[in-house]
Amino acid sequence: MIGKFKILLIYCLSIVSAAHYVADWKSIDKRPLPEWYDNAKVGIFIHWGVFSVPSFGSEWFWHSWASHGKSYDEFMNKNYRPDFTYADFAKDFTTELFDPTEWASIFNKSGARYVVLTSKHHEGYTLWPSNYSFNWNAKDVGPNKDLVGELAEAVRKVGIRFGLYHSLYEWYNPLYLRDKKNNFRTDDFVKSKIRPEMEELVNAYRPDVLWSDGDWEAPDTYWNSTDFLAWLYNDSPVKDRIVVNDRWGKDTTCKHGGYFTCQDRYNPGVLQTRKWENAMTLDKESWGFRREAKLEDYLTIEELIYTLVKTVSCGGNILINVGPTKYGKLVPIFEERLEQLGSWLHINGEAIYETKPWIRQNDSISSNVWYTQRDYHTVYAITLGYPTNDTIVLGDVYYNNIKSIQLLGANKLVQILPAIQDGTMIKFPDLNPNDKARYAFTFKIHYKQ
Numbered sequence: 186m187i188g189k190f191k192i193l194l195i196y197c198l199s200i201v202s203a204a205h206y207v208a209d210w211k212s213i214d215k216r217p218l219p220e221w222y223d224n225a226k227v228g229i230f231i232h233w234g235v236f237s238v239p240s241f242g243s244e245w246f247w248h249s250w251a252s253h254g255k256s257y258d259e260f261m262n263k264n265y266r267p268d269f270t271y272a273d274f275a276k277d278f279t280t281e282l283f284d285p286t287e288w289a290s291i292f293n294k295s296g297a298r299y300v301v302l303t304s305k306h307h308e309g310y311t312l313w314p315s316n317y318s319f320n321w322n323a324k325d326v327g328p329n330k331d332l333v334g335e336l337a338e339a340v341r342k343v344g345i346r347f348g349l350y351h352s353l354y355e356w357y358n359p360l361y362l363r364d365k366k367n368n369f370r371t372d373d374f375v376k377s378k379i380r381p382e383m384e385e386l387v388n389a390y391r392p393d394v395l396w397s398d399g400d401w402e403a404p405d406t407y408w409n410s411t412d413f414l415a416w417l418y419n420d421s422p423v424k425d426r427i428v429v430n431d432r433w434g435k436d437t438t439c440k441h442g443g444y445f446t447c448q449d450r451y452n453p454g455v456l457q458t459r460k461w462e463n464a465m466t467l468d469k470e471s472w473g474f475r476r477e478a479k480l481e482d483y484l485t486i487e488e489l490i491y492t493l494v495k496t497v498s499c500g501g502n503i504l505i506n507v508g509p510t511k512y513g514k515l516v517p518i519f520e521e522r523l524e525q526l527g528s529w530l531h532i533n534g535e536a537i538y539e540t541k542p543w544i545r546q547n548d549s550i551s552s553n554v555w556y557t558q559r560d561y562h563t564v565y566a567i568t569l570g571y572p573t574n575d576t577i578v579l580g581d582v583y584y585n586n587i588k589s590i591q592l593l594g595a596n597k598l599v600q601i602l603p604a605i606q607d608g609t610m611i612k613f614p615d616l617n618p619n620d621k622a623r624y625a626f627t628f629k630i631h632y633k634q
């Protein structure tokens with residue numbers, strides 16, 4: 186018996202290690218997504234860079250200013266000397282209060298299972314001492330630190346996976362602009378900068394996620410994306426666990442790669458056939474920190490949990506963005522949202538992590554109920570907000586098939602009654618006012634065997 190099992194095991198392992206990918210989408214798209222990713226469900230996105238110095242408008246500051254956005258011209262004319270350049274901001278990217286252990290602890294408390302940091306945004310400045318970004322990196326100008334390395338270490342220490350965002354294009358890199366002028370018939374920028382830079386990043390920091398971006402002006406053939414991904418999947422040190430997204434060239438988004446991100450804040454509200462991610466922001470207007478943001482520009486905890494629940498019900502992961510300050514702190518509004526999320530997940534995480542979409546995503550009668558499932562006999566109905574009359578109708582949960590229903594965090598079986606269309610009416614158990622104020626409630630439904 187054991188002998189046979191061993192032979193089978195060796196056979197299976199040899200199939201896995203024999204998988205070899207070639208540089209075309211047909212082959213690249215066949216790679217199964219490493220399982221940890223779908224199970225994780227919740228990640229934190231961090232947009233940090235030289236744009237965090239002006240921290241005005243958005244992380245597209247340089248581009249907006251260079252294209253003479255009115256408020257940007259006004260901001261610069263009012264506050265900076267006439268010959269000030271974008272590069273002059275870099276020395277003020279000081280990060281003097283950056284404590285990676287503190288960030289890791291905030292992320293861990295939020296319940297997130299992975300973190301994705303902008304290693305390089307469209308401005309081209311690298312948060313690690315890259316050999317391909319001379320004097321335009323966090324070691325040479327600004328912090329004088331390896332921000333990628335420091336955060337990677339702290340995040341992994343608390344048991345969270347570490348991923349990296351990387352922008353393919355750089356707005357004003359002369360090599361890129363030359364290729365662009367040649368209608369991307371030349372690829373000097375990719376050959377001498379992007380490819381070696383991405384390999385350096387992967388070899389040095391061994392990310393669990395590589396979140397590609399800035400791909401949309403040029404075709405994936407210019408970026409040589411399938412060749413890079415074949416290397417990543419066949420030969421890189423992270424070949425068995427790395428997860429990538431779909432932004433690898435102007436026609437690849439929502440079509441090719443690893444999981445789909447489609448567009449920013451993608452949240453289709455219906456079940457998707459491919460694994461996908463909702464990359465969204467706590468500041469509705471910006472990914473980078475913005476000093477002028479008002480309280481109402483930030484998502485409330487109810488909005489955040491609503492977005493999370495809807496996303497996971499439809500098969501997605503959520504990647505929640507925060508923009509740290511140039512001095513290296515997360516402002517308290519971000520910390521508070523993440524802390525509230527963590528306290529909700531502490532009770533309701535069972536209905537989120539390691540779940541699968543159910544046969545129905547949202548209830549056909551109660552518009553604020555979304556479903557997930559653990560296995561065939563265990564389904565979760567998550568209802569957003571406390572109902573006015575203490576009852577909720579689940580139109581898609583057939584009363585006759587139910588064994589019992591439990592409210593997570595309440596340790597009491599709830600009262601259930603038949604409702605219209607074979608559905609089920611649930612009466613909430615008595616809750617104290619604190620528990621009633623919980624942003625969303627999870628009913629764990631046990632079906633008869």
Ligand SMILES: *[C@@H]1O[C@H](CO)[C@@H](O)[C@H](O)[C@H]1NC(C)=O
Pocket residue numbers: 313314315316385389
């Ligand atoms: C840059 O190159 C030097 C010399 O080869 C090497 O020691 C260093 O690790 C490289 N940096 C990165 C981030 O890989």
Ligand SMILES: *[C@@H]1O[C@H](CO)[C@@H](O)[C@H](O)[C@H]1NC(C)=O
Pocket residue numbers: 290293294342343
């Ligand atoms: C991280 O969070 C988990 C779950 O809340 C907790 O059990 C664990 O102790 C935390 N780890 C660290 C290192 O803080």
Ligand SMILES: *[C@@H]1O[C@H](CO)[C@@H](O)[C@H](O)[C@H]1NC(C)=O
Pocket residue numbers: 372380406409412
């Ligand atoms: C793609 O990258 C490979 C490996 O570096 C190289 O041999 C090939 O010429 C590149 N293709 C293009 C179109 O640049």
Ligand SMILES: *[C@@H]1O[C@H](CO)[C@@H](O)[C@H](O)[C@H]1NC(C)=O
Pocket residue numbers: 453454455547548549550551552553
């Ligand atoms: C379920 O969600 C879909 C997509 O978000 C929406 O169109 C539909 O109206 C919802 N159904 C109910 C009953 O609320």
Ligand SMILES: *[C@@H]1O[C@H](CO)[C@@H](O)[C@H](O)[C@H]1NC(C)=O
Pocket residue numbers: 574576578
């Ligand atoms: C409570 O309100 C819901 C929705 O308005 C309604 O369908 C249900 O019949 C009400 N339940 C009771 C017991 O009145």
